[in-house]
Amino acid sequence: MAGEAEFEAAGLLEGAQGAERRTRVALLEQLVESGYSFDEIRAALRDDRLALLPLERVLFRDDVYSAREISESAGVPLEFLERIQQAFGMPVADPDAKAFSEQGMAAAERIAQFRSFGLSEDGMVEVSRVIGQSMSRVAEAIRALINEALIPAAAASEADLGLRYAAVAHELVPHLAPMLNDAVTAHLIDQIRGDVVSRAELAAGRGLPGAREMAVGFADLVGFTRLGESRPADELGAVADRLADLTSRAVRPPVRLVKTIGDAAMLVSPDPDTLLDTTLALVESAEQQGEDFPQLKAGLAFGPVLPRGGDWYGHTVNLASRVSGIARPGSVLVTEPLSDAAGAQWAWSFAGERKLKNVREPVRVFRARREAPDGG
Numbered sequence: 001m002a003g004e005a006e007f008e009a010a011g012l013l014e015g016a017q018g019a020e021r022r023t024r025v026a027l028l029e030q031l032v033e034s035g036y037s038f039d040e041i042r043a044a045l046r047d048d049r050l051a052l053l054p055l056e057r058v059l060f061r062d063d064v065y066s067a068r069e070i071s072e073s074a075g076v077p078l079e080f081l082e083r084i085q086q087a088f089g090m091p092v093a094d095p096d097a098k099a100f101s102e103q104g105m106a107a108a109e110r111i112a113q114f115r116s117f118g119l120s121e122d123g124m125v126e127v128s129r130v131i132g133q134s135m136s137r138v139a140e141a142i143r144a145l146i147n148e149a150l151i152p153a154a155a156a157s158e159a160d161l162g163l164r165y166a167a168v169a170h171e172l173v174p175h176l177a178p179m180l181n182d183a184v185t186a187h188l189i190d191q192i193r194g195d196v197v198s199r200a201e202l203a204a205g206r207g208l209p210g211a212r213e214m215a216v217g218f219a220d221l222v223g224f225t226r227l228g229e230s231r232p233a234d235e236l237g238a239v240a241d242r243l244a245d246l247t248s249r250a251v252r253p254p255v256r257l258v259k260t261i262g263d264a265a266m267l268v269s270p271d272p273d274t275l276l277d278t279t280l281a282l283v284e285s286a287e288q289q290g291e292d293f294p295q296l297k298a299g300l301a302f303g304p305v306l307p308r309g310g311d312w313y314g315h316t317v318n319l320a321s322r323v324s325g326i327a328r329p330g331s332v333l334v335t336e337p338l339s340d341a342a343g344a345q346w347a348w349s350f351a352g353e354r355k356l357k358n359v360r361e362p363v364r365v366f367r368a369r370r371e372a373p374d375g376g
Contacts, residue, residue: 004025007024008080010042012041013028013209039270051300055127056164063099064102065105066096066098067081067095070100070105073105075112075122076115083125084111084124084125087125087132089136093218111124146165146168146172212305213270214268214302215272216266216275216300216316217275217279217303217320217324218266219265219283219324220296220327221239221263222295222296222329223294242289243260243286246282251267252278254269254270255271259311266312272341276338282296282298283331295330297332298324298332299332300333300335301316301319301320303316311367318359319363322356322357322358322359323356323363326365332367332368333366334367336366339366342368344371346368347371348367
């Protein structure tokens with residue numbers, strides 16, 4: 001086994017003195033035992049990433065395939081593979097460079113299977129782009145959490161730090177895929193359930209058995225997606241937490257906060273007036289938060305909704321979500337049934353007949369404001 005003399009001769013201890021030298025030797029011994037060559041270690045030293053080598057051994061796989069080889073083996077056009085790679089936010093390498101591992105081959109085979117289902121290539125690229133953007137934020141949040149646990153020991157040696165990273169990754173990474181799968185599955189089930197209920201309502205021409213007349217509202221943070229492109233995950237999470245806190249403080253019975261979904265909060269109430277009052281108060285509260293908090297916009301609808309597992313489904317829910325999407329920053333838009341069901345204490349301005357995504361007929365929407373004390 002290589003020792004201090006060999007490391008010294010190879011120039012791997014240059015500049016390291018005292019305790020730093022001893023810990024450097026300990027790390028080098030472990031790296032060599034793990035299979036790293038002196039050339040690989042020297043390159044890591046040059047790039048100031050020596051402490052990361054134990055982590056790389058846990059996370060990285062040997063690159064044994066080129067993009068062209070993967071394309072031919074999986075039966076996926078090379079150009080399409082490169083589009084997917086770019087959409088994920090990954091660099092597109094020379095198609096003949098050995099830049100992919102067995103994991104990359106398995107991913108290409110999954111892409112081939114998705115294509116066999118008849119999914120459109122443009123649609124798959126768009127989904128890949130969404131996944132890439134989302135996973136980048138997930139990875140950033142996990143990295144920040146790990147750093148918070150490891151970095152406070154500022155005096156830790158590079159050997160200790162590298163090995164800590166490797167140990168955490170070794171324990172954590174196997175649990176990430178199941179956790180992400182659980183989250184995606186839960187959201188997919190939730191959205192498909194909503195689609196099924198809405199289609200069944202349309203087919204029946206009425207609310208389904210068990211449906212209740214409810215007012216439903218969505219309050220969305222303005223520009224949250226663009227915000228995620230320029231601010232780190234912890235700051236983005238803090239904004240989402242503040243939305244949840246503002247919403248919780250604004251809600252009063254019979255209004256209920258159903259859930260917060262990152263950049264949006266969903267509210268329901270059997271009383272349209274109370275929901276409208278709560279939503280306006282929430283939008284006003286966001287305006288008072290200052291420049292470091294985005295504006296809110298909201299959409300409300302009234303009609304039959306179906307309760308399932310603490311959530312609510314149906315055409316009315318979809319309408320409220322779509323209306324929130326077209327609302328202007330700082331405004332609350334409502335559908336005509338909600339304005340008809342509300343009391344006389346509100347001021348309305350007609351915002352037109354709007355064609356909404358996945359809604360057959362144009363929808364008449366109104367902007368809601370509080371009536372001035374003098375009635376003006």
